[in-house]
Each structure stands twice: as structure tokens, then as C-alpha cells.
Amino acid sequence: MQGxxxxxxxxxxxxxxxxxxxxxxxxxxxxxxxxTSVLSSRWRDLWLWVPRLDLDKSxxxxxxxxxxxxxxFLNFRGESYLRGFKLNTDHDVYxxxxxxxxxxxxxxxxxxxxxxxxxxxxxxLLMPLIIPMxxxxxxxxxxxxxxxxFGSLSLPCLEIMHFxxxxxPSDKSAEVLIACSPVLRDLRISQSGDDAVEVLRVCSxxxxxxxxxxxxxxxxxxxxxTVVIDTPRLEYLNLKxxxxxxxxxxxxxxxxxxxxxxxFEVIGGTVLSKRNIICDFLSCVSNVRYMxxxxxxxxxxxxxxxxxxxxxxxxxxxxRATMFSNSSPEMLPVILETCPNLKHLTLELVHDSLVTEGTxxxxxxxxxxxxxxxxxxxxxSPITDKATELKLxxxxxxxxxxxxxxxxxxxxxxxxxxxxxxxxxxxx
Numbered sequence: 541m542q543g544x545x546x547x548x549x550x551x552x553x554x555x556x557x558x559x560x561x562x563x564x565x566x567x568x569x570x571x572x573x574x575x576t577s578v579l580s581s582r583w584r585d586l587w588l589w590v591p592r593l594d595l596d597k598s599x600x601x602x603x604x605x606x607x608x609x610x611x612x613f614l615n616f617r618g619e620s621y622l623r624g625f626k627l628n629t630d631h632d633v634y635x636x637x638x639x640x641x642x643x644x645x646x647x648x649x650x651x652x653x654x655x656x657x658x659x660x661x662x663x664x665l666l667m668p669l670i671i672p673m674x675x676x677x678x679x680x681x682x683x684x685x686x687x688x689x690f691g692s693l694s695l696p697c698l699e700i701m702h703f704x705x706x707x708x709p710s711d712k713s714a715e716v717l718i719a720c721s722p723v724l725r726d727l728r729i730s731q732s733g734d735d736a737v738e739v740l741r742v743c744s745x746x747x748x749x750x751x752x753x754x755x756x757x758x759x760x761x762x763x764x765x766t767v768v769i770d771t772p773r774l775e776y777l778n779l780k781x782x783x784x785x786x787x788x789x790x791x792x793x794x795x796x797x798x799x800x801x802x803x804f805e806v807i808g809g810t811v812l813s814k815r816n817i818i819c820d821f822l823s824c825v826s827n828v829r830y831m832x833x834x835x836x837x838x839x840x841x842x843x844x845x846x847x848x849x850x851x852x853x854x855x856x857x858x859x860r861a862t863m864f865s866n867s868s869p870e871m872l873p874v875i876l877e878t879c880p881n882l883k884h885l886t887l888e889l890v891h892d893s894l895v896t897e898g899t900x901x902x903x904x905x906x907x908x909x910x911x912x913x914x915x916x917x918x919x920x921s922p923i924t925d926k927a928t929e930l931k932l933x934x935x936x937x938x939x940x941x942x943x944x945x946x947x948x949x950x951x952x953x954x955x956x957x958x959x960x961x962x963x964x965x966x967x968x
Contacts, residue, residue: 554579554580554582554583558586558589561586562586562589562590562591565586565587565590566590566591566592566624568594569594569595569596570587570590570592570593570594570595571595571596571599573587573590574587588613588616588617589617591617591621591622591623591624592622592623592624592625592626592653593609593610593613593622593624593625593626594624594626594628595609595610595626595627595628595642596627596628596629597627597628597629597630598628598630607641607642607644607645610642610645610646611645614645614649619648619649620648620649620650622646622649622650622651623650623651623652623653624651624652624653624654625642625646625649625651625653625654625655626653626654626655626656626657627642627655627656627657628657628659629656629657629658629659629663630658630659640666640669643666643669643670644669646672646673647669647672647673648672649673650673650676651673651676651677652676652677652678652679652697653677653678653679654670654673654677654679654680654681655679655680655681655682656681656682656683656685657681657683657684658683658684658685659684661684662684662685662686662705662707662734663684663685663686664685664686664688665682665685665686665687665688666688667687667688667689667690667693668688668690671693674693674694674695675694675695675696675697676697677695677697677698678697678698678699678700679698679699679700679701679702680695680698680700680701680702681700681701681702681703681704682702682703682704682706683704683705683706684704684705684706684732685703685705685706685707686706686707687706687707687708687709687713687717688709689709689710689713690709690713690716692716692720693716693717693720694720695720695721695724696721696722696723697721697723698720698721698723698724699721699723699724699725699726700724700725700726701717701718701721701724701726701727701728702726702727702728703728703729703730704728704730705730705731705732706729706732706735707732707734707735707736708735708737710736710737711737711738711739711740711741714737714740714741715740715741715743718741718742718743718744719743719744721744721746722745722746723746724744724746724747725746725747725748725749726747726748726749727742727744727747727749727750727751728750728751728752729751729752729753730752730753730754731752731753731754737765738765738766739765739766739767739768740752740765740766740767740768741768741770742767742768742769742770742771743768743770743771744770744771745771745772745773746773747771747773747774748773748774748775748776749774749775749776750769750771750774750776750777750778751778751780752767752778752779752780752781753780753781754780754781754782755780755781755782765785765786766785766786766787766788767781767786767787767788768787768788768790769787769788769789769790769791769792770790770791771791771792772791772792772793773792773793774792774793774796775793775795775796775797776796776797776799777792777796777797777798777799778798778799779798779799779800779801779802780799780801780802781801781802781803782802782803785817786817786820786821787820787821787824788820788824789824789825794827794829795829795830796828796829796830797828797830797831797832798825798828798830798831798832799831799832800825800831800832800833800834800837801834801836801837802821802834802836802837802840803836803837803840818840818841818844819844819851822841822844822851825853826851826852826853826854826855827854827855828853828855828856829855829856829857829858830856830857830858831853831856831858831859831860832859832860832861833859833860833861833862834862835861835862835863835864835890838861838862838863838871838875839863839871841875842871842874842875845874845875845878851878852878852879852880853878853879853882854880854881855881856879856881856882857881857882857883857884858882858883858884858886859879859882859884859885859886860885860886860887860888861875861885861886861887861888862887862888862889862890863887863888863889863890864889864890864891865889865890865891865921865922865928865929866891866928869928869931869932869935872887872932872935873907876907876909876910876914877907877908879907879909880907880908880909880912880913881909881912881913882909882913882914883913883914883915883916884914884915884916884917884918885914885916885917885918886917886918886919886920887917887918887919887920887921887932888919888920888921889919889920889921889922889928889929889932890922891922910936910939910940910941910942910943911939911940911941911942912941912942913942914940914942914943915942915943915944915945916943916944916945916946916947917936917943917945917946917947918946918947918949919932919933919946919947919948919949920949920950921948921949921950922950929948933946933948
């Protein structure tokens with residue numbers, strides 16, 4: 541039998557040392573960890589040595605079952621033993637009793653990893669209830685939570701902060717919470733359409749990774765939403781914002797990798813105001829060396845370049861971009877012209893029958909990078925009726941004097957529709 545030691549009746553897992561078994565159980569929900577107690581006498585109390593509780597309200601039937609369970613666990617192991625706490629709940633703003641009851645039991649625990657995941661509406665998190673654990677927290681993850689008002693905070697050990705649809709009481713509260721840890725390295729914020737934050741200030745001397753998502757189209761703000769980023773050690777920036785009003789980057793690392801999926805919108809604004817927003821944003825990221833650009837963002841940038849053709853990404857060495865194959869013959873040379881020192885290009889082409897086929901005349905344009913720097917190109921593309929992908933390959937091969945490698949990958953949709961085609965890999 542698989543999992544048993546050959547020639548004996550004991551399974552391989554049970555012969556492992558107890559610290560390792562407890563570590564394995566820590567990856568399970570507490571409900572599933574408790575179930576292992578029926579395996580044998582050795583497993584009976586093993587789950588109680590797991591220094592983490594992962595509770596789900598649906599696993600209990602009483603009014604405050606989670607709090608009672610926490611009491612029993614702490615009475616057996618002691619308050620100082622618990623290191624991780626996660627509660628999956630389905631409370632709305634009118635029912636916070638279970639959450640509050642659980643948090644009050646944790647006031648003397650040295651919690652390092654704290655997580656609330658709400659799956660129905662929003663629940664209110666009373667910030668004073670987590671203050672007792674602030675000095676030990678390493679990671680804080682909240683989902684669909686409304687934060688109550690709070691004053692100053694100190695989170696000296698917090699390294700990870702993930703907020704999914706969290707509503708802050710004010711702009712200042714969001715700024716204070718982000719800045720209160722001197723060792724914060726990973727920040728992820730997915731803003732809710734109900735959030736009233738107008739200026740999101742991300743100021744951290746230690747932050748290395750920042751992801752911001754704001755994709756709710758029913759955002760209730762006043763149209764003046766702005767993001768200010770002051771993170772001198774930032775190494776990865778991921779922006780996914782479909783109602784961008786403005787970005788201001790004060791500082792970030794010289795080697796930051798930027799992923800841009802931004803749609804520039806101005807509620808009630810003019811064409812000039814939108815153009816200024818795009819210009820300001822491009823100025824903020826003009827010095828990056830590694831960039832990934834979504835199709836939507838690329839189209840906005842392309843239209844802006846028609847009005848301001850002198851703009852350049854002088855330091856950009858590696859670019860990954862997505863564009864419609866229908867319009868790529870027209871767009872690609874213009875985009876490449878903005879990257880005079882580009883060395884590596886990864887291009888993902890997608891086909892849309894509703895997009896008008898671009899003119900191929902601009903393929904005669906020779907961007908500077910084709911002549912002086914571009915060393916490798918990787919293209920993933922569908923097979924199109926007008927062989928757009930082959931036109932791009934021919935354009936690159938015929939005009940680049942520095943190209944050493946070109947790879948054309950036909951995506952899965954093509955392989956299902958057409959006969960298998962060998963992936964082209966040319967070493968020049």
C-alpha cells in the first residue's frame with residue numbers, strides 16, 4: 541500500500557517526528573487537522589500542537605462557536621503558544637459579534653500571522669482589538685473588511701500587508717497604516733468601489749513589492765483619485781487601474797520591474813486633461829528598465845505618442861507588450877521608436893475580428909533600436925488570415941542589424957484549428 545513502509549504495518553507519515561507532523565498539519569484548515577485525531581492514539585492530540593487556527597464560521601452551529609473553540613484551544617495550550625489566526629466568515633456590517641468575540645480572546649497571544657476573509661458583504665474590524673498583537677504581527681491579510689477609525693499605530697515586525705476590498709476610514713488612516721512598519725516588504729491593495737480614499741499615499745523606505753488593483757467601474761469617488769508612491773527600495777510595481785486619475789512616483793529603485801494595466805479616465809474632463817494625465821504617468825515610469833504593458837495601456841500610450849512623438853523610454857532594456865495582431869503592423873514601429881536602447885522584446889498578439897486592420901505602410905519605419913540594440917524577440921501569436929505574424933517576423937529580420945534570436949510561438953488556439961506548426965527559433 542502506498543504510504544506504508546515496506547514489510548511493516550506502519551505508514552510512512554506516522555513515523556515522522558512530531559514537529560514535522562505539526563508543520564504538515566499547519567497547512568490544513570483546523571477542521572481538517574482535528575479530523576486526523578481519529579487516525580491513531582498518536583494523532584489524538586497532535587492537532588493541538590499546531591500553533592495556528594484556521595476557522596470557518598460554517599463549521600460551527602452555535603452563535604459564537606468560533607470564540608468558544610478558541611477558548612478551549614488556548615486553555616489547553618496557553619495564550620503564548622498561538623502564532624497564526626485566520627477566520628473565514630460571512631458577516632455583514634450588522635453582525636460583528638463573532639469576529640469581535642474571537643479577537644477579544646487573542647489579546648494576550650503573540651500572533652504573527654493574522655487573516656480575516658469575509659465572503660458576504662463587508663464586516664467591520666474594530667482596530668483597537670488588534671492593537672495588543674501589533675508588536676508581533678508579521679503578516680496582515682484582510683478581505684472585504686471595513687476598518688474602524690484609529691490613531692497612531694506601530695507594527696515593528698510587519699513584513700506582509702494584503703488588503704482585498706478593504707475600506708479605510710480616511711486618506712490619512714490608509715497612509716498611517718502603510719507607513720507604520722519599518723520592515724514592510726510586500727503590499728497588495730485591491731480597492732473597493734465603495735472606498736472613499738481620494739489620495740492613496742504609499743510611503744515606505746523598506747517596501748520592495750507593491751500591487752495596486754482598482755477595477756470596479758462603479759467607483760463612487762469624486763473623480764480626483766490619485767496615487768502617490770514614495771518607495772526608494774521598490775523592486776516590483778504592478779498597477780491595474782481602470783479609472784486612473786493620476787499617479788505621482790516620488791522615488792523607487794533603479795532596477796524596478798513595472799507591470800502596467802492602466803486605463804486613463806477623466807470623469808467630466810477634457811481631451812487636454814486626459815492627455816496631461818497620460819503625459820504625467822509616462823514621465824513617472826520613463827526611467828524604468830523592465831516593463832510589461834497591457835493591450836489597453838499600450839493603445840492609450842500609442843494614441844498619446846501620435847500627439848507627442850518625441851517621448852522616449854531611454855533606459856528601457858526589456859519590454860513585454862500585448863497588442864491586437866490586426867493593428868500591430870501600425871503600432872509596433874511607433875512603440876519601438878520610443879525605446880531607443882531596447883534589447884529584449886516579448887510580444888503577445890491577440891486577434892479581434894472587430895478591430896480594423898492597420899495599414900502596413902508604417903512597417904517601413906526603422907526605429908533606432910532595430911539598428912543599434914535589439915538582440916532578441918519572442919512573439920506569441922495566432923495564425924491570422926492575412927499572415928500578420930509573418931509580416932512582423934519579416935519586418936524584424938529584414939531591418940534589424942543587431943538581432944541574434946527570434947522566436948515565433950503559435951498559441952494553443954492555433955494548434956487546435958490548424959495542423960501543428962514548428963516553432964521558429966532563429967539564431968542569427
